[in-house]
Amino acid sequence: MAVIQLAGIERVFHLGDSVVHALTGLDVAIDAGEYVAIMGPSGSGKSTLLNLLGLLDRPDAGAYRLEGRDVTTLSPDEQAAVRSRRIGFVFQSFHLVPRLTAAENVALPMMLAGIPAAERAARVRQALKDFGLDQRADHRPDQLSGGQRQRVAIARATIMQPAVLLADEPTGNLDRATGDDVIHLLEELNQRGMTLIIVTHDPKIGTRAGRQLMMEDGELKSDSARPAAVAG
Amino acid sequence: MRSADVLRFARDAATGYPLRTSLSVLAMAIGVAAVVVLTSLGDGARRYVVEQFSALGSNLVIVLPGRSATGGFSPANALTTTPRDLTVDDAFALTRLPSVRRVAPLTAGNSEINANGRLREVVVAGTASTYFDIRSFKMAQGHFLPEADWSRGAPVVVIGAKIKEEIFGANPAMGELVRLGDRRLRVVGVLKATGQGVGGMNTDEVVFVPVSVAQSLFNTSTLFRILIEARSRGEIEAVKREVTAALKARHGEEDITVITQDAVLATFDKLLRALTAAVAGIAAISLAVAGILVMNVMLVAVTQRTAEIGLLKALGARAATIRNAFMAEAAMLSLVGAVTGYGLGLFGAFVLRQVYPVFPAYPPDWAVIAALGTALGTGMLFGIMPARRAAKLDPVQALMKH
Numbered sequence: 001m002a003v004i005q006l007a008g009i010e011r012v013f014h015l016g017d018s019v020v021h022a023l024t025g026l027d028v029a030i031d032a033g034e035y036v037a038i039m040g041p042s043g044s045g046k047s048t049l050l051n052l053l054g055l056l057d058r059p060d061a062g063a064y065r066l067e068g069r070d071v072t073t074l075s076p077d078e079q080a081a082v083r084s085r086r087i088g089f090v091f092q093s094f095h096l097v098p099r100l101t102a103a104e105n106v107a108l109p110m111m112l113a114g115i116p117a118a119e120r121a122a123r124v125r126q127a128l129k130d131f132g133l134d135q136r137a138d139h140r141p142d143q144l145s146g147g148q149r150q151r152v153a154i155a156r157a158t159i160m161q162p163a164v165l166l167a168d169e170p171t172g173n174l175d176r177a178t179g180d181d182v183i184h185l186l187e188e189l190n191q192r193g194m195t196l197i198i199v200t201h202d203p204k205i206g207t208r209a210g211r212q213l214m215m216e217d218g219e220l221k222s223d224s225a226r227p228a229a230v231a232g
Numbered sequence: 233m234r235s236a237d238v239l240r241f242a243r244d245a246a247t248g249y250p251l252r253t254s255l256s257v258l259a260m261a262i263g264v265a266a267v268v269v270l271t272s273l274g275d276g277a278r279r280y281v282v283e284q285f286s287a288l289g290s291n292l293v294i295v296l297p298g299r300s301a302t303g304g305f306s307p308a309n310a311l312t313t314t315p316r317d318l319t320v321d322d323a324f325a326l327t328r329l330p331s332v333r334r335v336a337p338l339t340a341g342n343s344e345i346n347a348n349g350r351l352r353e354v355v356v357a358g359t360a361s362t363y364f365d366i367r368s369f370k371m372a373q374g375h376f377l378p379e380a381d382w383s384r385g386a387p388v389v390v391i392g393a394k395i396k397e398e399i400f401g402a403n404p405a406m407g408e409l410v411r412l413g414d415r416r417l418r419v420v421g422v423l424k425a426t427g428q429g430v431g432g433m434n435t436d437e438v439v440f441v442p443v444s445v446a447q448s449l450f451n452t453s454t455l456f457r458i459l460i461e462a463r464s465r466g467e468i469e470a471v472k473r474e475v476t477a478a479l480k481a482r483h484g485e486e487d488i489t490v491i492t493q494d495a496v497l498a499t500f501d502k503l504l505r506a507l508t509a510a511v512a513g514i515a516a517i518s519l520a521v522a523g524i525l526v527m528n529v530m531l532v533a534v535t536q537r538t539a540e541i542g543l544l545k546a547l548g549a550r551a552a553t554i555r556n557a558f559m560a561e562a563a564m565l566s567l568v569g570a571v572t573g574y575g576l577g578l579f580g581a582f583v584l585r586q587v588y589p590v591f592p593a594y595p596p597d598w599a600v601i602a603a604l605g606t607a608l609g610t611g612m613l614f615g616i617m618p619a620r621r622a623a624k625l626d627p628v629q630a631l632m633k634h
Contacts (some may be wrong), residue, residue: 051628112547112553
């Protein structure tokens with residue numbers, strides 16, 4: 001079953017007098033549990049696509065169905081609720097809150113969702129253990145290595161058990177070895193059933209994915225799952 | 233997001249930037265402290281004046297010989313140039329008026345007191361036992377002048393605290409004989425020190441003798457003043473009327489002046505209240521400035537934490553949640569500032585009281601409530617704009633600011 005269905009998605013930006021078509025006529029369906037890499041040069045629209053998938057941005061036209069539900073017509077608060085429970089974000093620059101400890105950063109989505117403190121503490125403890133961070137629970141981001149920071153960020157992204165995990169260049173700020181660790185971690189989560197969508201321009205990472213979407217000038221240039229359809 | 237979590241989050245955010253937070257707290261604190269200290273000063277001045285006047289006695293009406301208001305030249309004025317003196321009999325006549333509670337005759341003059349081998353010039357006040365209650369005196373030792381016929385006073389004297397100290401020092405004064413002019417009088421009481429007095433007559437440096445003794449000492453039959461206590465505050469005007477009528481009947485014309493402390497006191501009270509309010513208003517400007525500073529600090533916080541706001545949105549925070557968190561932070565800055573300022577203000581007033589013990593520098597309740605209210609109000613009000621700005625940030629744009 002398709003967890004994500006995009007049909008005729010358009011996204012237009014107005015920069016002064018010029019009109020930029022960031023996304024044009026996008027039709028994509030992603031099944032639950034898939035491992036998808038979105039690739040393409042800078043400005044090809046892959047980040048815009050990721051923002052739309054994460055409900056941080058709205059399309060100018062087209063329909064986006066997440067788990068069978070049209071989410072483009074939801075109110076901002078309803079979209080926030082969907083982001084809270086169904087979508088996890090992993091960013092290139094980690095985006096940890098500097099004044100909060102690793103445990104507090106992981107607990108943040110649960111706190112925003114209004115989950116009681118006792119339950120939060122139990123789930124955070126388990127998550128930190130699963131990600132090998134139990135010795136780092138009380139460390140602030142600046143006391144953690146890059147790899148540890150990204151692991152905290154992934155723990156945070158998955159603590160609400162989302163349907164889709166969106167990763168924007170998750171290894172962009174890491175060296176090769178720690179980057180590989182992070183990719184392995186994400187792949188492990190994918191193997192346990194989480195839909196994983198990674199934006200990257202690193203072909204080595206892209207080819208590891210089960211499916212590659214190549215973007216160019218706001219259009220889907222190729223889809224490894226449907227080679228004929230796009231080529232034609 | 234739960235309220236407790238909103239508060240905790242806001243607190244952590246505020247303490248995460250200690251310098252910025254402490255500066256805005258300080259600004260708010262100075263504003264509140266300024267209001268508290270300045271109103272303490274203003275209200276202290278008011279209380280000081282009121283107390284000084286109240287030391288004269290409550291519901292007091294004073295009769296002076298002579299007419300102070302001039303009526304211009306008229307044949308009547310030309311015929312009656314010298315006013316008739318006030319006498320003990322005049323005073324006694326006033327005791328029978330319905331609105332009068334007590335009457336005390338007063339005659340005064342300078343004389344020398346001689347006792348214990350020491351000599352000193354003193355103000356001698358000739359009066360009666362009623363004077364004690366009218367002036368609300370307190371005794372240190374013994375009692376005031378005994379109740380007696382005003383025309384036949386006993387040879388006794390009551391001395392002020394300073395006179396007692398200068399003449400007798402640490403020795404007992406009670407029962408001792410003192411020489412006052414050519415009289416020998418026995419000390420029957422010592423007044424408690426007050427340090428107060430209006431018109432240069434500090435009661436600590438006065439000796440009190442029966443009015444008849446003073447009149448024979450100064451060889452006069454007139455009175456300097458007649459002091460009257462009305463039955464109540466509301467009857468002061470009635471007393472004024474009755475006294476004027478009674479003395480007019482006795483003297484054949486209106487040749488006296490009746491003054492009440494009430495009128496003077498009310499004017500001072502009103503004046504100083506207005507002054508306190510004005511000073512409070514000026515100090516409140518600093519509160520508005522502090523509020524603007526809180527706004528500034530919160531705007532900086534929003535700019536500095538743009539990426540964090542974007543993250544919170546990505547993690548599922550609703551706009552209202554972000555607004556509440558920033559409002560809570562602004563409210564916390566104001567609250568801590570206001571409470572700190574209140575503490576500082578009270579300390580300032582305490583220091584004032586230590587430096588000027590006679591000055592009752594306590595902040596009036598209304599000023600404290602107004603200062604704290606204004607501090608919280610401006611802090612919250614100026615917190616709204618930054619909080620709304622934070623809530624309205626576009627998450628995609630916000631996340632790119634890193």
